[in-house]
Amino acid sequence: MQGKRILLVVGGGIAAFKTPELIRLLRKEGVAVTPVLTRAGAQFVTPLTLSALANAPCHTDLFDLTREAEMGHIQLSRAADLVVVAPATADLMAKMANGFADDLGSTLLMATDKRVLIAPAMNVRMWDHPATQRNRDTLVEDGVLFVGPDEGDMACGEWGEGRMAEPEAIVEAIRGALAQTLPSLTGEAPLRLPPEAVIVPPAPPQPLRGRHVIVTSGPTHEPIDPVRYIANRSSGAQGAAIATALRDLGAKVSFVTGPATVPPPARVEVIRVETAQQMKDAVETALPADAAVMAAAVADWRVTNAADHKMKKDGSGNPPALEMVENPDILAWIGHDERRPRLVVGFAAETDDVVAHATAKRLRKGCDWIVANDVSPETGIMGGAQNAVTLITDEGAETWPRLPKDEVARRLAQRIAQALEDAPR
Incomplete structure (x- = not known):
């Protein structure tokens, strides 16, 4: 992945605490990371932390007039080889699936012509909710790639599917996404990926089921x-x-x-x-x-x-x-x-x-x-x-x-x- 460029959108969830480690691992692989921090994400991790680890500015504001004079959000969204959203909250998934663009993160996701990989993270009930599952199906149809979510203990004290994939797993998913020879989203119709192109980790084996x-x-x-x-x-x-x-x-x-x-x-x-x-x-x-x-x-x-x-x-x-x-x-x-x-x-x-x-x-x-x-x-x-x-x-x-x-x-x-x-x- 040496020399590849990642645009990393950090959503607002407790799983954002894993994002600095994700940046560190990507930088170790020689990947250039441009972080974008949502307003909610800034409640969990600071722009300074992401900027220092990425050795690049951390973007937070859609209405940065200096950059917007040059349509900075368009340039950001298309300069990367891959757009990654980690954590991808239920709110961010809903915006992506329904075409909302009311902040820098969601606007970049709407404006990009590159592939998008997301790592969902939310409470198990939110992940299982029919609305979230409909949004997931829509995003799969639109060609969005997924890594996770994993099953396990959550910060809220519940257990189930909804934990963000670990940084190492996200790095491997990024490696796989960059290796795919799929065209960019440049045509009038959205890119449709076959189901096998969606990155979903296999369910862990359960040899003690029924015991x-x-x-x-x-x-x-x-x-x-x-x-x-x-x-x-x-x-x-x-x-x-x-x-x-x-x-x-x-x-x-x-x-x-x-x-x-x-x-x-x-x-x-x-x-x-x-x-x-x-x-x-x-x-x-x-x-x-x-x-x-x-x-x-x-x-x-x-x-x-x-x-x-x-x-x-x-x-x-x-x-x-x-x-x-x-x-x-x-x-x-x-x-x-x-x-x-x-x-x-x-x-x-x-x-x-x-x-x-x-x-x-x-x-x-x-x-x-x-x-x-x-x-x-x-x-x-x-x-x-x-x-x-x-x-x-x-x-x-x-x-x-x-x-x-x-x-x-x-x-x-x-x-x-x-x-x-x-x-x-």
């Missing part, structure tokens, strides 16, 4: 009195990432979570609990399932004589005597229960002899796999953003490199999908 997986996550809180409890430093980040990865592979996920510091993923069944006994009851209610991933850091002990009022010092200097009893062993229970899922995955957080202790735990608990990790304070893993795990199965121990927790989750989800591949649904 039900239970995931436990986070710590448990075992009360001492109404204001104090026994807990651990688990953030719940790894469990949430696993639930997300399984969901993305098509599984129905029952997510049983203690009081974690990270929010639960969208589009899963969220079951909130506090104590170990509540977690066991929730898992039992969620059965049957094809697989269970027991990632929660469950407290081993609970207080049997928890007070119903705040415990206070009595002046004696003696601490209160707390009577402790062992909590239910949820992993051992589900590993030996008659309703046992086909695949049971446990977690072993250890501080020494990690593989030896985890291997013994796998046999003792009756689970198929154990995901073991070293949570010694110096590792920073407990509550951190990365994890270093060893997957222990009946075939032995497989050590993975230190990875972000979402990547650990994706690898584990893929292995679960492979393990369930031949099982009846």
Whole structure:
């Protein structure tokens, strides 16, 4: 793409935060980028940012008299090899489909004789709305190329189709669009592209569609009195990432979570609990399932004589005597229960002899796999953003490199999908 020229129209959506990275990647490929920022887009990214990254002026105003004396918007719209709209909001798509030209961005899109590639970005309900789908069909008929939208979590907290494609995917779509030997829009009739010319990413594979997986996550809180409890430093980040990865592979996920510091993923069944006994009851209610991933850091002990009022010092200097009893062993229970899922995955957080202790735990608990990790304070893993795990199965121990927790989750989800591949649904 060395030496190619892109006119980039930036629409007004939260996805505009990805546009600076898109410009950086294009510049790295030797592409000259001329940014055009809509008024709404300027609410999310500044002209200075786009101009600095593009090493070119960022255009914002249709009525720039100096340039308009030379019909600057016409020159801008035709000087590029390709016009790209990222993000393309529902409003911008509606303007393009219906011929509105009331600002610089929409005027350029009306005046251009070059191909146009758009990366839609909007709420899933807006994307699914019949009006947006009609506009999309019209734009396809008019020869507009599409990349995305993708499916996933959104800034509004919902989940579904409507996320703007990632900058790397947009760059590849631009590469493909520039490689097409199609004529420009120069005739009286608009250019009509065959359906196969429209760039739409393939739907991601969903090997776990029709499967039900239970995931436990986070710590448990075992009360001492109404204001104090026994807990651990688990953030719940790894469990949430696993639930997300399984969901993305098509599984129905029952997510049983203690009081974690990270929010639960969208589009899963969220079951909130506090104590170990509540977690066991929730898992039992969620059965049957094809697989269970027991990632929660469950407290081993609970207080049997928890007070119903705040415990206070009595002046004696003696601490209160707390009577402790062992909590239910949820992993051992589900590993030996008659309703046992086909695949049971446990977690072993250890501080020494990690593989030896985890291997013994796998046999003792009756689970198929154990995901073991070293949570010694110096590792920073407990509550951190990365994890270093060893997957222990009946075939032995497989050590993975230190990875972000979402990547650990994706690898584990893929292995679960492979393990369930031949099982009846």
